[in-house]
Amino acid sequence: MANGAQHMVDSIFLAVSVLTIGSAIAALEIRSLIYGSIALMITLSGIAGFFLLLDAPFVAMFQLSVYVGSIAVLILFTVMLVRRELIFNKIEDSRRRYAGIGLMIIIMLGIGTIIIGSGLKTMETNTQTIDYRKIGEDFLTYYSPALIVMALILSSSVIGALALAKREDVTNEQRTD
């Protein structure tokens, strides 16, 4: 790859990284649920950007349509529909907070050193363009049991979420009526 193009890719990568990680931190830290979910949307879009940089437009498209298009919008709808006042007390323990940040930096430095120190930089990539038909074929043959199990995961999540979200006090009131 030409040197100029490499610099271009590097700067786009940096920009997308800052956007993704910054909005992820914002999603955690902002107290307002609506702004938090919008920040989450930006994070998820940033991840789609990484997939584009990695020459995987197919996955990027899925990331955008599934995560940004449906899941994040669903979260936004839920936030708008439920009671918006804060139901949790904020208990801050600054020592734990700093310990957590410190641990994160240590782990990131550790993993970073291993990755940068390894031969990953010298690795030559000459992958061909991905054949989407092959992905579809793999899903229906090799990975078919995983697909079945994925369906069961979704149904267990729905069943569990319904049971947890169901308000039992409401049914009790109806009973006494």
Added chain:
Amino acid sequence: MIEFTSTPIILTILLGAVGVILPVISIIRKERGSSLYGGIAFGALIAAICFVAYQILSKHIMPAAIFSKNVLVDDTFGSFFAIAMLLVSIMTTVGSFNYMRGRSNTAVYYSLILLASIGMVLIAYSTDLVMLFVAWELMSIPTYVLAGFNKKDPSSNEAAIKYFLFGALSSGIIIYGISIAYGLTGSTNIGDVISGFSKLGPDMMPLALLAVGMFIAGFGFKIGLVPFHMWLPDTYEGSPPTIAGLLAAGTKKAGFAAALRVIIMGTIALNVDWAFALGIIAIVTMTVGNLAAIMQKNLTRMLAYSSIAHAGYILIGLSVAPFSQIGIQASLFHILNHAVMKAAAFIAAAGIITTLAVSHIDKLRGLGKRMPITSLGLVISLLALAGVPPLNGFWSKLMLFGAAINAGSVAPWAPYLAVAGVLNSALSLAYYGWIIRKMYFEEGESDKRVKEPKSIIAVMIFSIIFMVGIGVYPDPIIEFAKSAVPNLSALSTIH
């Protein structure tokens, strides 16, 4: 592509269909707290375990394999874990009959147990990292909900949220490990990954080790290895006690199945000295678990710490696996034994909590007279956990420590694992003995016998027969465990 008549697929279809249909039936019937759903779930689980037993006895399954060309393999290793996991699920289901009576969402409760069982069973059958991860999630997500099933109890909420956050973190770490492995080898099939790892150049080796380290950390969270155990006591204490049994006896063991499939094979193929590190983790885990258990005043919390300690014992077998023939066999034997012992202890605790509403150890005074059968079941399971002969726990601990001594000729540090194990077993007898003393040798406020729940009695009788029976005649299970050990010499051929 795997055949649709193979054991894992049939189990998935059978348990999955019943698991999904149960909530639908409950919507149609609109009846609360019915024991019908428990009955249906019990029937499905019995059918599943009978099918696995039939497949083993009629030799329709492959000998224990390390690799396969598919995402699942229908082998003895998977079937061994399937039997252990389904036993735990059956004990949990039957033990819950009484606990769930009159509560809401019973159908969902049993349906989630069934779905989690599929996940636990499939982990052991997986020979592909994507399949393993998907099965891991199928095991985890229903148990997150089950841990928080007592919605109005703040400690149950706390249990669920802690379990969920650490579970999500561990899933993230595992998927990171999988992505590194895939990036290095271009495959998600465990066999291809390991053979790809063994062909890596020295500059890429640190990345392969990083991937294995990620797997150890990710699976270690669910297994409860120290230092990844912080969430475990709060979760086991706050969850419904029957579910704590499922977590301690079921999901933890599924974590070991995953560890055996990935880490052990990976470390042997990579020819690295992870074994010593695993040995140190084993000693720290059992010591921390036992020391913390001594200080507990709550029965379920004590059992939670004891299950951390037992993860340490099982890890002895895994860490000496490269040096001793019986290492993995001993671990498998102890996994099956511990599954039944721990499930029995937690279900006895559930019986005590539902009948007398106590879980503080001081309140157990005179329990031997008030609930004789539950007490007897609890005592035998505690003695078996401590490894007192002639109960089943004695034989598996003997094999584990024997394997460690046996490995001493190759790895000079290995016999110290046996020494640590014996000292820890003696230590554990202190707190198990303390509970037994309270129940049988101290006078309670009342001697009046209370009515023990029938479902708990059924589980207790089954587990007493199992623990004493295997203790007196352990040979068939030892042979079964032996047949479930994959042939490790096959790994050396890929170098």
